[in-house]
Amino acid sequence: MHDLERRAFMKGAAIGALAFTVGGTEVLLTPRASRAQGVALRTLTAAQAAMLDALGETLVPGARQAGISHFVDQQISIPAEQALLEARILNVRPPYANFYRAALGAIDRASQALNNGRPFVELSEAEQRSLIDNMRQNKVEGWQGPPGPFVYLVLRSDAVDVVYGTMEGYAALGIPYRPHIAPTKRW
């Protein structure tokens, strides 16, 4: 069979099976569309989602519009064994929501301690970048929470995922995606 035909065949063959493997995971819309339509968050608070949007956008431009907060919210709201988060392969112990709450809390505490009580979302872009850069290098004085470099790694990975890990992301970089079996859901 010709390569391209085989690839197309595999894509077609997969569609029936996905309903089984995805079972229980409710990805209602793309996170971009979810965000645009204001779909209700399931686990994160509005403040946490806004903060995750700001963090994501600082880490990887485009992460906010790509729906990072809806992605994380949806992923920490489903059983851990169904989760597609990078936190999973970084040995974070479920429930993953606990890690995100702890990470966001640590960043906001650091932000307020270092910036006269201002939370992360109220910092200027330069201040946000500075805090993240210090967190990355474990240089935030008085940091309380999961290790800063690890928080950086996990959140940066989420932002990379939503911006560059999707078929759209590959297209934006000019990389042929060439799936054997294409994801039928965005994630």
Added chain:
Amino acid sequence: MANEKVDVVIVGAGASGSVFAAVLAKAGKKVVVLEQGPDWQLSDLISSDFWGRRIKPASGPFLLEGKNPFGYVYQAGWGVGGAALHYFANFPRLLPNDFKIKSEHGRALDWPISYQDVAPYYDKVAQDIGVSGDAKAEEIWRPAGAPYPMPSMKTFRHGEVWLKGFEAAGIRMVPAAVAMNSTDYKGRPACIYDGWCHVGCPTGALANPLVTYLGDAKNAGAEVRPLSTVTRVLSNAPGNKVTGVEYYDAKKERQVQEASVVVLAAWSAQNPRLLLNSATDKHAKGLANSSGLVGKYMMAHFASGTWALFDEDVQNHMGTTGAQFMSYDRYGKTSHKGTFGSSFIVAGSALKTSDLGGFANARLDLFGPDLAAFMKRAARGLTRINAFGEALPSIENRIEPVSDKDEFGMPLAKIIHSYDQDAAALWNANFEEGLGIARATGAKEVWSARGNMPTIHLMGGTIMGTNAGDSVTNSYGQTHEIPNLCIAGPGIFATAGASNPTYTILALSLRGAEQLAANWSTVAG
């Protein structure tokens, strides 16, 4: 609930368990394979780094401790096929010098067997599942053997651009041996080089268990029960035989599966955890553990990666996650001055954008607009080489149960792992050499992939040896103390070498399974 007694129950449907299942089922034995995770099919293997995470466990029953904690989940399997469902299918073998480190250097441990004992099984495995490569070219480093059944894989620019640098360093590169089809093989198609091996190959071109030994086992009548979590190996009152296993099924109901032979093939960490949880009055320290060595000598590989960024489009999304080229030129135990241990060098792995191995992590220090700019350049011109390094076995690297328990009441365990100074020195030496190689390629930018010292592959914990005083199993994986209890997988490695372990796992498993089948009445009787 008790099930009908079978000849053999195998715990784990990954690489090693699949070999035992195939050999024993073909020998006419009634085989049941119990697998903790889901029953993955090829059609579940979606080409996506997101979806690829689903075939790994969501955490494990292990707490990761020590100076260099194991990167457990990324390495682990979860479900039918095990970790070999997402392995990169690099297929280097161990070399003769791996088996006699104690004799030749007065360090570490000797294996109770030599390379020549395993070599015929490397050749058999290659024929069984299909290996592509150039065996003749490899024979500059090892004794001659059979040719591989398929020619070498296609190469791409992101591998080829390194050859100039290796030549300058005096390092000979040969086509990488990989468990992938360069041509159609045994009804499975040739690879189409889309670079999604690491999330599972659904085409059948990559030799994962579903399309090789496990498929053979099922065809020969083996039964695979997914979502079955084994918690204890059961033994008789005198303590001289095992009688089966206790497990919890998909409904989380307790079951007992009696069997004449038990094979633990649940990977290097879970096998010791099970043995330790199976203590009786006759085996107070756990089964097969009179030596106290169950859970000891846990080993990992580390890698020194070197990145190079070229102006030209090196098509890094093409090819396979496995390597295009490999070299054993630094495999001698004292290859690098002032260090000890083998290094195995590879070049030319396909790159994707995200995930741990994705190229966004090639510059983990970058974020914001700097990262966005880097991603554009990397998409076109980034490529990497890796030198895998050997860490010597240390009894301090171990598994220990803790008081917390899992949902079935089985104690969790901690894996304690630290590298020693020799390993760190070798890691550094390989970085230094890698940079020299990269500079000689003429690349625009080169840098080392330094971060925390990585832990790749998981070996040891139930090492093989000559007697119950120095080891847990013999060279076939049969435990010294209980003849009808066998261990399969990298847990029985006495030392780690620097080669990716799966080829050796399969060869040792084939050797052990054939030995078991040939001596069935003695062992199972």
